[in-house]
Amino acid sequence: MSVRSTLPLASVGAQGPHPDPPPRGEGNPVxxxxxxxxxxxVRRRRYMVYGLRVLFAVVWIGSWQVTTxxxxxxxxxxxxxxxxxxxxxxxxxxxxxxxxLWLQVAVTMEETVLGFIVGGTLGVAxxxxxGRIHLLAEVLSxxxxxxxxxPRVVLGALFAISLGLDIKSKVATAxxxxxxxxFFNAFQGVREVDRNLIANAxxxxxxxRRLTTEIIIPSALSWILASLHISFGLALVGAVxxxxxxxxxxxxxxxxxxxxxxxxxxxxxxxxxxAAVAIVAESLITALENRLIKWRPNQVSGGIPI
Amino acid sequence: xxxxxxxLRGVTKRFATPKGGIYTALHDLTMEVAPGEFxxxxxxxxxxxxxxxxxxSGLERASAGEVAVMGKPVxxxxxxxxxxxxxxxxxxxxTVLENVAAGPRYHGASTSNARARARDWIVRVxxxxxxxxxxxxxxxxxxxxxxxxxxxxxxxxILLMDEPFSxxxxxxxxxxxxxxxxxxxxxxxxxxxxxxxxEEAIALADRVFLLTAGPGTVKGTYEVxxxxxxxxxxxxxxxxxxxxxxAIWSQLRDEVLVSYExxxxxxxx
Numbered sequence: 001m002s003v004r005s006t007l008p009l010a011s012v013g014a015q016g017p018h019p020d021p022p023p024r025g026e027g028n029p030v031x032x033x034x035x036x037x038x039x040x041x042v043r044r045r046r047y048m049v050y051g052l053r054v055l056f057a058v059v060w061i062g063s064w065q066v067t068t069x070x071x072x073x074x075x076x077x078x079x080x081x082x083x084x085x086x087x088x089x090x091x092x093x094x095x096x097x098x099x100x101l102w103l104q105v106a107v108t109m110e111e112t113v114l115g116f117i118v119g120g121t122l123g124v125a126x127x128x129x130x131g132r133i134h135l136l137a138e139v140l141s142x143x144x145x146x147x148x149x150x151p152r153v154v155l156g157a158l159f160a161i162s163l164g165l166d167i168k169s170k171v172a173t174a175x176x177x178x179x180x181x182x183f184f185n186a187f188q189g190v191r192e193v194d195r196n197l198i199a200n201a202x203x204x205x206x207x208x209r210r211l212t213t214e215i216i217i218p219s220a221l222s223w224i225l226a227s228l229h230i231s232f233g234l235a236l237v238g239a240v241x242x243x244x245x246x247x248x249x250x251x252x253x254x255x256x257x258x259x260x261x262x263x264x265x266x267x268x269x270x271x272x273x274x275a276a277v278a279i280v281a282e283s284l285i286t287a288l289e290n291r292l293i294k295w296r297p298n299q300v301s302g303g304i305p306i
Numbered sequence: 307x308x309x310x311x312x313x314l315r316g317v318t319k320r321f322a323t324p325k326g327g328i329y330t331a332l333h334d335l336t337m338e339v340a341p342g343e344f345x346x347x348x349x350x351x352x353x354x355x356x357x358x359x360x361x362x363s364g365l366e367r368a369s370a371g372e373v374a375v376m377g378k379p380v381x382x383x384x385x386x387x388x389x390x391x392x393x394x395x396x397x398x399x400x401t402v403l404e405n406v407a408a409g410p411r412y413h414g415a416s417t418s419n420a421r422a423r424a425r426d427w428i429v430r431v432x433x434x435x436x437x438x439x440x441x442x443x444x445x446x447x448x449x450x451x452x453x454x455x456x457x458x459x460x461x462x463x464i465l466l467m468d469e470p471f472s473x474x475x476x477x478x479x480x481x482x483x484x485x486x487x488x489x490x491x492x493x494x495x496x497x498x499x500x501x502x503x504x505e506e507a508i509a510l511a512d513r514v515f516l517l518t519a520g521p522g523t524v525k526g527t528y529e530v531x532x533x534x535x536x537x538x539x540x541x542x543x544x545x546x547x548x549x550x551x552x553a554i555w556s557q558l559r560d561e562v563l564v565s566y567e568x569x570x571x572x573x574x575x
Contacts, residue, residue: 194395196391196393196394196395197395197397199365199389199391199395200389200391200395200396200397200456201397201408201412202365202383203363203365203383203387203388203389203457204408204409204412204456204457204460205409205412205413205460206408206412207412210412214397214408215397218397218399219399221399293399294440295398295399295400295440295441295442296398296442297442
């Protein structure tokens with residue numbers, strides 16, 4: 001993946017005091033040797049990074065385990081890694097108080113994905129519409145700014161009252177969080193379209209519809225896709241917050257239950273589950289992004305691998 | 307002979323500035339371009355050269371005066387116009403083939419027909435084998451070739467070019483200038499070629515319009531009676547070339563100085 005393609009570049013540059021030799025013919029043994037040496041250096045560095053990552057996790061989790069085990073830190077409030085793993089294992093093997101674990105994950109995922117799709121679609125559509133129709137954007141802009149400035153998670157409480165305790169209120173909370181992020185990006189993306197490209201397309205004979213589908217949308221796509229990375233996480237937040245406001249199933253409800261039983265390990269176990277879900281979703285979105293904008297030399301995900 | 311291909315009569319163009327003022331780019335400009343004629347427009351920085359093209363293409367409207375293309379007043383983008391922009395205006399998300407095929411497709415050709423014609427034009431601008439590349443994979447000169455093919459495939463009767471080669475290195479530039487002349491000679495299009503480079507203007511054009519420092523208006527028109535076909539790289543050594551160059555430069559120099567003084571004042575606040 002892109003992680004591998006960018007790392008070598010960075011580390012070649014970081015190799016320091018090896019100035020490039022003067023150009024020689026191809027197949028020169030000195031060149032071949034140099035290439036092999038560089039490849040080895042790149043590989044060494046990559047292993048070192050992976051190694052340091054593992055070391056970081058060991059130190060962090062190990063110190064947590066040791067300090068709680070020795071009683072320096074109260075595991076009642078802060079949990080203990082071994083107990084968190086045990087709680088997860090218990091959930092996997094014996095199910096949770098709310099039923100089987102996969103069902104809780106599936107419920108939360110369903111709410112998240114639906115909220116993501118609804119909020120994302122509306123965000124893109126409204127963003128493009130307002131980006132194209134300047135008058136509409138000018139008229140609505142103070143209202144949008146006002147709506148954006150309120151902490152929208154509290155709407156979850158409202159939805160729990162108006163839409164009930166089933167999936168609808170969670171989807172609504174998730175989609176309202178997603179909507180604003182995607183909307184602002186789509187809007188900005190449409191506004192940032194290169195004037196020259198629009199002029200060129202018009203000269204070549206594009207009508208308004210073609211202009212939108214062939215110039216505006218592809219151009220705004222990199223903005224929109226960038227926003228999807230953040231907004232899937234927000235959809236998850238929306239779904240979980242919705243569950244905290246009242247639900248009968250889901251990972252959020254699991255965390256809520258654990259919280260009420262003063263079960264810090266349960267809360268951490270729930271968080272771990274959510275993190276796993278988010279990482280999987282993130283890699284799916286990156287794959288989608290790389291597919292959709294293969295025309296771009298440097299893809300968004302090509303940055304420093306974290 | 308039919309009327310002029312392009313006619314600007316007493317054209318003034320004003321823009322509103324962000325600070326609420328009014329900036330006059332062109333003032334009372336009058337020029338005519340005959341069918342099939344290659345015209346160059348030179349002038350100092352900020353004299354409204356590009357604005358002239360924007361008016362002819364219908365991308366901008368004149369504040370006063372008349373603009374007509376093929377005898378018809380310009381209202382929207384006229385038929386048969388091609389425009390090669392100064393900066394890259396090829397679509398980065400389309401391959402070379404799709405970029406060149408865009409024009410015919412926008413004019414209602416079927417995809418297969420548009421692609422067949424695009425392939426033909428890609429060969430003619432020397433990009434055979436690069437059909438499936440994206441613009442970021444091409445050099446600046448190759449992207450210009452895509453732009454040329456993209457414009458010429460529509461069979462324009464008027465080709466507007468806004469400093470198209472100014473971003474290229476000198477060797478690539480000479481190469482592209484020669485190719486432009488070859489491509490143009492096989493069409494019957496009128497060309498309006500905007501440039502700040504007087505040598506380029508004389509080497510390419512039949513006629514050179516010299517604009518004054520902004521607000522621009524025509525200061526003089528110069529016939530370039532050098533024989534065709536021309537080789538841009540060599541024509542500069544002809545004595546006649548030097549004569550024409552000196553004649554125009556003696557006039558252009560004053561305008562450049564005026565423009566420079568103004569920029570200094572603007573920078574000094």
